[in-house]
Amino acid sequence: MKSEPLVLGIETSCDETGVGIVRGHTLLADAIASSVDEHARFGGVVPEVASRAHLEAMVPTMQRALDTAGVTLADVDAIAVTAGPGLAGALLVGVAAAKAYAVAADKPLYGVNHLAAHVAVDTLEHGPLPEPAVALLVSGGHSSLLLVDDLASGVTPLGNTIDDAAGEAFDKVARLLGLPFPGGPPIDRAAREGDPASISFPRGLTGPRDLERHRFDFSFSGLKTAVARWVEARQRAGEPVPVNDVAASFQEAVCDVLAAKAVDACRTSGVETLVIGGGVAANSRLRVVAEQRAAKYGITVRVPRPKLCTDNGAMVAALGSHLVAAGAQPSSLDLPADSAMPLTVVTG
Amino acid sequence: MLVVVLDSATPAVTAAVAAVRRDDVEILTLRVSVDARAHGELLAPAIQGVLADAGVKPGELAAVVAGLGPGPFTGLRVGLVTAAALGHSLGIPTYGVCSLDALGWGQPGTVLAATDARRKELYWAVYTDGERITGPAVDRPDEVAARAAAAGARRAVGEGAEKYELGLAADGPRYPVPEALAALAADRVRDRAPGEPLTPLYLRRPDATLPGQQRKSVLQ
Ligand SMILES: [Zn+2]
Numbered sequence: 271m272k273s274e275p276l277v278l279g280i281e282t283s284c285d286e287t288g289v290g291i292v293r294g295h296t297l298l299a300d301a302i303a304s305s306v307d308e309h310a311r312f313g314g315v316v317p318e319v320a321s322r323a324h325l326e327a328m329v330p331t332m333q334r335a336l337d338t339a340g341v342t343l344a345d346v347d348a349i350a351v352t353a354g355p356g357l358a359g360a361l362l363v364g365v366a367a368a369k370a371y372a373v374a375a376d377k378p379l380y381g382v383n384h385l386a387a388h389v390a391v392d393t394l395e396h397g398p399l400p401e402p403a404v405a406l407l408v409s410g411g412h413s414s415l416l417l418v419d420d421l422a423s424g425v426t427p428l429g430n431t432i433d434d435a436a437g438e439a440f441d442k443v444a445r446l447l448g449l450p451f452p453g454g455p456p457i458d459r460a461a462r463e464g465d466p467a468s469i470s471f472p473r474g475l476t477g478p479r480d481l482e483r484h485r486f487d488f489s490f491s492g493l494k495t496a497v498a499r500w501v502e503a504r505q506r507a508g509e510p511v512p513v514n515d516v517a518a519s520f521q522e523a524v525c526d527v528l529a530a531k532a533v534d535a536c537r538t539s540g541v542e543t544l545v546i547g548g549g550v551a552a553n554s555r556l557r558v559v560a561e562q563r564a565a566k567y568g569i570t571v572r573v574p575r576p577k578l579c580t581d582n583g584a585m586v587a588a589l590g591s592h593l594v595a596a597g598a599q600p601s602s603l604d605l606p607a608d609s610a611m612p613l614t615v616v617t618g
Numbered sequence: 619m620l621v622v623v624l625d626s627a628t629p630a631v632t633a634a635v636a637a638v639r640r641d642d643v644e645i646l647t648l649r650v651s652v653d654a655r656a657h658g659e660l661l662a663p664a665i666q667g668v669l670a671d672a673g674v675k676p677g678e679l680a681a682v683v684a685g686l687g688p689g690p691f692t693g694l695r696v697g698l699v700t701a702a703a704l705g706h707s708l709g710i711p712t713y714g715v716c717s718l719d720a721l722g723w724g725q726p727g728t729v730l731a732a733t734d735a736r737r738k739e740l741y742w743a744v745y746t747d748g749e750r751i752t753g754p755a756v757d758r759p760d761e762v763a764a765r766a767a768a769a770g771a772r773r774a775v776g777e778g779a780e781k782y783e784l785g786l787a788a789d790g791p792r793y794p795v796p797e798a799l800a801a802l803a804a805d806r807v808r809d810r811a812p813g814e815p816l817t818p819l820y821l822r823r824p825d826a827t828l829p830g831q832q833r834k835s836v837l838q
C-alpha cells in the first residue's frame with residue numbers, strides 16, 4: 271500500500287515564518303521563527319519589519335523542519351504555501367521561496383488560503399473534519415465565521431468583523447492596562463484573578479436590529495472604547511484601576527459574543543461541529559464559554575492545541591495534504607500572492 | 619561550470635543560465651521581463667524557462683548568483699529568497715553581487731549608475747573603469763547629480779538616469795547586465811568559494827508605520 275502523501279507547508283502571511291511537514295493527518299514537524307519581539311515596541315505588526323524577518327528566517331526554518339521530520343526535499347510529494355490573505359510583502363517571500371523549492375526539487379506547488387488552512391490544521395489533532403462544519407477564526411488579523419462545506423473546494427463566509435479584529439481588541443486593551451504586546455496571553459492571565467461579572471461591557475452587534483443586518487458579524491471597536499472610557503473615568507476620579515477585573519470583564523464580553531454567534535451559526539446551518547482557530551482560540555475562557563453554549567445543542571467544539579491555533583506552517587501543510595488527497599489541481603508557477611484572497615478560493 | 623543568475627532589483631526581472639569557464643563567462647539562455655509589479659509572478663517561470671531552454675537540470679547547477687540590490691524592497695526580496703531557496707534545495711553556494719555594479723561593469727571612464735528608488739529618490743553609485751568609487755547610496759536626484767559631478771562622472775547608465783534630469787547623458791544599459799552579474803561572481807564560482815548569505819542592500823530603514831486600516835481590510 272502506498273503511504274499517505276508527505277506534504278511541506280510554508281506560511282509567511284504575517285509575522286511568523288513557519289514551515290510544517292505532515293504525512294496525511296500526521297504532524298512530523300512544525301518549525302517557527304517569529305518576529306513578534308521586533309514588533310512589540312510598535313504595538314502591532316510592522317509589515318516591512320515582518321518581510322525582512324521572513325527573508326532571513328526562511329532557509330534556516332526550512333532546514334529545521336526537514337531535520338525534525340527526518341526527511342529531505344526529495345522525499346516530499348508536494349509543497350503548499352499560503353498565497354493569501356495577509357500582508358502583501360510578507361506573503362510574497364513565502365510564495366517566492368515555495369516556488370524556488372518546487373522548481374529545484376521538481377515538486378507540485380499548491381498556493382492555499384490562509385483561513386482555510388486555519389480550519390484544516392484541526393485535522394492534525396482530531397482527524398478528518400466532519401463536513402459541513404462551522405469555523406470561528408479569531409486572531410490579530412481575522413475574525414470570521416465560515417461555513418465549511420468541503421475544505422478542498424470552497425468555504426462560505428458567514429460573517430466578519432466590521433471594524434477591529436478580535437486579537438486587535440486584546441492588543442489595544444492590554445496596552446490600555448499597561449500589559450505587554452501581544453495582548454492575548456497577559457489578558458488571559460490577569461482575567462483568571464478577576465471577576466468577569468464586575469463590569470458590564472457592551473456586546474457588539476447583538477441588539478435586535480443589529481442581528482437583522484449583522485447576525486454573524488462582529489464589532490469590537492465599541493467595546494475597546496467602552497473599556498478606555500471606564501479606565502479613564504477611574505483615573506480621573508483618582509481611584510486605582512482594577513486591572514484583573516477589567517481584563518476579566520473585557521474578555522468575557524469578547525468570548526460571550528464570539529461563542530453566541532458561532533453557536534447560532536451552527537444551529538442556523540444545521541451543523542454539529544464547530545472548529546475554533548486563530549491566535550485568540552488559545553484563550554482559555556473562549557474555549558470554556560463556547561463548549562458550555564454548544565453543549566446545550568449537542569454541538570461538538572474542536573479546538574486544536576494553542577501552538578497549532580496561531581499561524582504556522584503545519585496548517586498550510588495540513589490543507590495541502592487534504593488537497594493532494596482530494597486530487598486537487600496544483601497551482602502554476604506564476605501564482606500571485608493575493609493579500610485579499612477571497613475565502614471562496616481555497617487554492618490559487 | 620553552469621550557474622543560474624538572477625536579479626530583481628529593478629523593474630527588469632532577470633533570469634539567466636551562464637557558463638563560467640576558466641577564461642570567460644557566457645550567457646547561454648536569458649529571460650528578462652520588465653514589470654515593476656510582478657516580480658513574484660515572473661521570476662520562477664523565468665528560471666524554469668532558462669533552465670529548459672539551456673537543457674540544464676537544476677541538479678547540474680554549480681552555484682546561484684543574485685543581485686543584492688539596492689532596489690525596491692518587495693521585488694528585491696523575491697529574487698533573494700528565490701536564490702537562497704534554490705541554493706538550499708540544491709546544496710550549492712549562493713553569491714551576491716551589488717546590482718548597481720552590474721550596471722557600471724565594463725563601462726569606460728567615470729560613470730554614474732542610477733536606478734529608481736521610488737519616492738522621488740535614486741539608488742546610485744559611481745564607477746571608474748568599472749570599479750565602484752562612490753556608493754551605493756540612496757538620495758534625491760539633485761543630491762545624486764551634485765555628488766556624481768563631484769566624483770567626476772561624465773555619463774550615466776541605468777533607468778534612474780533617464781527618469782530624472784541629472785545633467786549627464788544616459789547612454790548605457792538601463793538594467794543590471796546579466797553577463798556582468800555572472801562575471802562579477804565568476805572568480806568565486808571558479809574557486810568554489812564558500813556560499814554567502816544573500817543580505818539585501820536595503821540602504822533604508824523600515825518604515826515603522828503600522829498597517830492599520832489597510833491591514834484590516836485585507837485580512838478579513
Ligand atoms: Zn492566521
